[in-house]
Amino acid sequence: MKRNLLLLLLVTVLTGALLIGCGSDTSETDGDSKETKDTVETQDTGKETDDAKETEDVADSEEGKVLRIYCWNEEFQSRFNDYYSHKLPDGIEVEWVITPNEGNAYQDKLDQDLLNQDKAAADEKIDIFLVEADYALKYVNTDYTLDVIKDIGLTEDDISQMYGYTKEIVTDSNGVLKGVTWQATPGLFAYRRSIAKDVLGTDDPVKVQEYLADWDKFDEVAEKANAKGYKMLSGYDDSYRVFSNNVSGPWVDGTKIVIDDNLMRWVDQTKEYTDKGYNNKTSLWAPEWSADQGPSGKVFGFFYSTWGINFTLLENSLETPLKEGGVAEVGNGIYGDYAVCQGPESYYWGGTWICAAAGTDNIETIRDVMKTLTCDKDVMKKITLDTEDYTNNMAAMNEIAESDYASEFLGGQNHIALFAEAAPLIDMSNISIYDQGLNEEFQKAFKDYFDGNVDKDTALENFYTGAVEKYPELTY
Amino acid sequence: MNETSTSITNRHKKKRPITYNRYGYLFLIPFFVIYIIFSLVPLLSTFVNSLYENYMSGLNQVGPTFVGLDNFKTLLTEGNLLKYAGNTIIIWLIGFIPQITISLLLASWFADMRLRLRAKGFFKTVIYMPNIIMASAFSMLFFTLFSDNGPINNILMSSGTIDEPFRFLSSIIGTRGLISLMHFLMWFGNTTILLMAGIMGIDPGLFEAGQVDGASPTQLFKHITMPLLKPIFIYVFITSMIGGIQMFDVPQILTNGSGNPNRTSMTLIMYLNRHLFSKNFGMAGALSVILFIISAVLSLLVYKVITRKDD
Numbered sequence: 212m213k214r215n216l217l218l219l220l221l222v223t224v225l226t227g228a229l230l231i232g233c234g235s236d237t238s239e240t241d242g243d244s245k246e247t248k249d250t251v252e253t254q255d256t257g258k259e260t261d262d263a264k265e266t267e268d269v270a271d272s273e274e275g276k277v278l279r280i281y282c283w284n285e286e287f288q289s290r291f292n293d294y295y296s297h298k299l300p301d302g303i304e305v306e307w308v309i310t311p312n313e314g315n316a317y318q319d320k321l322d323q324d325l326l327n328q329d330k331a332a333a334d335e336k337i338d339i340f341l342v343e344a345d346y347a348l349k350y351v352n353t354d355y356t357l358d359v360i361k362d363i364g365l366t367e368d369d370i371s372q373m374y375g376y377t378k379e380i381v382t383d384s385n386g387v388l389k390g391v392t393w394q395a396t397p398g399l400f401a402y403r404r405s406i407a408k409d410v411l412g413t414d415d416p417v418k419v420q421e422y423l424a425d426w427d428k429f430d431e432v433a434e435k436a437n438a439k440g441y442k443m444l445s446g447y448d449d450s451y452r453v454f455s456n457n458v459s460g461p462w463v464d465g466t467k468i469v470i471d472d473n474l475m476r477w478v479d480q481t482k483e484y485t486d487k488g489y490n491n492k493t494s495l496w497a498p499e500w501s502a503d504q505g506p507s508g509k510v511f512g513f514f515y516s517t518w519g520i521n522f523t524l525l526e527n528s529l530e531t532p533l534k535e536g537g538v539a540e541v542g543n544g545i546y547g548d549y550a551v552c553q554g555p556e557s558y559y560w561g562g563t564w565i566c567a568a569a570g571t572d573n574i575e576t577i578r579d580v581m582k583t584l585t586c587d588k589d590v591m592k593k594i595t596l597d598t599e600d601y602t603n604n605m606a607a608m609n610e611i612a613e614s615d616y617a618s619e620f621l622g623g624q625n626h627i628a629l630f631a632e633a634a635p636l637i638d639m640s641n642i643s644i645y646d647q648g649l650n651e652e653f654q655k656a657f658k659d660y661f662d663g664n665v666d667k668d669t670a671l672e673n674f675y676t677g678a679v680e681k682y683p684e685l686t687y
Numbered sequence: 688m689n690e691t692s693t694s695i696t697n698r699h700k701k702k703r704p705i706t707y708n709r710y711g712y713l714f715l716i717p718f719f720v721i722y723i724i725f726s727l728v729p730l731l732s733t734f735v736n737s738l739y740e741n742y743m744s745g746l747n748q749v750g751p752t753f754v755g756l757d758n759f760k761t762l763l764t765e766g767n768l769l770k771y772a773g774n775t776i777i778i779w780l781i782g783f784i785p786q787i788t789i790s791l792l793l794a795s796w797f798a799d800m801r802l803r804l805r806a807k808g809f810f811k812t813v814i815y816m817p818n819i820i821m822a823s824a825f826s827m828l829f830f831t832l833f834s835d836n837g838p839i840n841n842i843l844m845s846s847g848t849i850d851e852p853f854r855f856l857s858s859i860i861g862t863r864g865l866i867s868l869m870h871f872l873m874w875f876g877n878t879t880i881l882l883m884a885g886i887m888g889i890d891p892g893l894f895e896a897g898q899v900d901g902a903s904p905t906q907l908f909k910h911i912t913m914p915l916l917k918p919i920f921i922y923v924f925i926t927s928m929i930g931g932i933q934m935f936d937v938p939q940i941l942t943n944g945s946g947n948p949n950r951t952s953m954t955l956i957m958y959l960n961r962h963l964f965s966k967n968f969g970m971a972g973a974l975s976v977i978l979f980i981i982s983a984v985l986s987l988l989v990y991k992v993i994t995r996k997d998d
Contacts, residue, residue, distance in 0.1 A: 349745040499836045655945045662857040664948040680961045684744050
């Protein structure tokens with residue numbers, strides 16, 4: 212009998228252990244919990260932990276002790292550390308949860324944790340999360356984000372210097388502002404001075420802009436460039452954003468997908484460019500695309516926004532990359548051979564918005580973070596001068612635009628002035644929650660058309676198929 | 688109870704057999720517990736899920752609403768299920784035909800005592816190697832090798848074979864061919880070893896008898912090796928087919944999940960994965976059930992073939 216009991220006990224313990232192990236796993240519904248722990252970086256406020264603990268005990272119970280920030284790279288982290296962390300109140304610890312963007316991982320993680328926000332312990336709740344424009348509305352149109360004015364406490368005055376489009380992107384369907392950003396990312400057309408001289412006889416940004424003022428003129432230049440053996444654009448998607456930012460209505464009307472005429476113009480233009488050899492058939496971020504921007508490239512120009520010009524294009528233009536000890540100076544590759552002009556239409560590319568998560572216990576701190584990093588003119592001007600990142604403050608940017616600021620990379624041009632002109636013209640009122648998925652599917656589907664694998668109708672059909680797979684509620 | 692008490696009274700005499708049985712059951716428990724939790728429950732819940740409309744629209748949950756067999760109806764009528772099934776079979780066949788041919792050839796060479804091949808162990812290891820590499824790493828490698836400006840194109844251009852880079856991943860044949868090539872490279876070693884085991888199981892006396900009667904190697908292969916290898920051959924065929932149906936990682940990474948050009952390299956499981964974006968449990972469940980049925984039928988075939996008594 213003893214043996215039987217022992218057996219029974221063993222079996223129960225074994226089964227029990229398994230069930231418990233499994234149970235706790237599912238109750239957290241967090242398959243990533245281990246992974247999260249790896250990426251969570253706890254940042255001390257500079258005080259020693261003992262100190263911090265003491266203050267914690269004394270600290271007011273109203274503000275949470277942990278500021279948990281969700282993001283996908285270290286950009287905001289470095290801005291935060293450089294321009295805000297010295298103001299962080301004692302006793303508040305910052306926890307960074309960094310999940311890379313690849314394969315939608317960031318949004319999956321964020322979604323899961325937001326859905327569990329109510330159940331999470333106070334210090335485990337998300338306080339701040341970052342979003343990108345393409346999917347901002349997915350979060351902004353829900354109760355998971357807080358009203359920047361009413362809930363967080365920024366004033367209309369605080370946000371008055373932000374560019375209009377940066378507010379449009381994070382305004383929900385009821386007109387409530389749900390996020391703020393420290394950067395504006397107006398786009399320009401960056402062209403090669405040497406090629407412009409050869410093709411147009413001038414490399415003066417004002418004159419080149421005249422040649423490229425609208426799409427018809429742009430096409431004419433493409434033809435001329437082709438005749439001289441150059442390519443106008445590198446790949447299929449280079450001009451996509453310029454068209455998609457200037458649509459006349461949102462992607463979806465009710466639940467019906469609407470393909471804007473401007474997007475079809477992109478299709479027709481790109482097909483023409485491909486067939487006539489005006490482009491190099493590359494894709495954004497492909498190695499071939501980057502190579503086209505370098506010394507061996509024969510491409511007239513690239514549509515790039517703020518960060519793209521100062522970081523990506525600059526690096527790609529060098530003969531000896533920075534990583535290999537190259538110096539960013541004239542003589543290294545085609546450094547200095549680029550210049551910028553507005554191009555045919557105004558658009559933006561990229562940008563990161565800060566949202567406050569509902570359920571946060573750090574409203575005070577969030578207000579302070581938002582105020583310092585996105586509303587404070589001096590801080591924003593400093594960020595631009597330090598990092599060359601274009602910031603979201605009209606007054607500060609206009610000051611730099613009017614100064615004698617000059618970019619050596621752009622052959623001495625003050626591109627901030629152009630950005631400052633372009634940014635107020637961007638109109639993003641036609642954004643929808645489906646932008647990210649539908650833009651991706653649209654570009655993917657039409658790549659086949661450009662490649663000559665399918666006709667236009669089939670490409671369209673493939674786009675609809677892919678769209679409905681991603682968003683089952685949509686019709687066409 | 689009666690038996691147990693008897694066993695307890697007799698335990699000094701009959702200690703061992705009883706203990707062993709009990710331990711046997713004890714050791715079986717972890718398997719069944721894990722199987723039930725991680726296999727049976729998900730399996731059954733897939734069936735249940737397939738009957739509901741249940742997905743996420745952004746952060747909003749839609750459903751679950753019971754819709755009966757609607758998901759299956761949508762899949763079979765509106766979705767391009769047949770096209771993706773066709774893609775899967777075509778890609779699998781392009782890889783499988785050379786794979787089985789070369790494996791058969793290698794296996795009969797390796798198993799042929801009279802050839803006295805040297806360094807058999809070395810070759811067996813080498814041909815098995817590609818299977819050890821993670822499929823995702825393997826397809827990343829191929830993606831880079833065969834990109835428009837990649838090394839393969841460079842070699843072809845500098846050797847004068849082609850004037851313009853061949854855009855492998857923009858052509859249907861290129862993409863399907865690459866996927867098949869990778870599967871071939873990954874699996875021909877495994878198949879060779881299986882077939883070799885099969886050939887070595889054949890009574891060598893039969894070969895000798897054939898040779899004495901003056902049969903040529905081709906005749907030996909055709910009339911002795913193949914008929915006797917049939918059960919193993921069918922096993923290899925069907926397991927490879929089940930593997931083919933589940934083809935996912937290589938095409939997914941090579942085409943970045945799009946299955947392009949024109950969705951001609953979209954396999955069934957990639958299609959299943961597409962429903963992950965909206966967490967569409969209903970449609971994904973229905974698709975899984977269909978795949979389950981196909982795989983189950985094939986598995987039954989294997990079972991039949993293996994357990995069949997020799998005629």
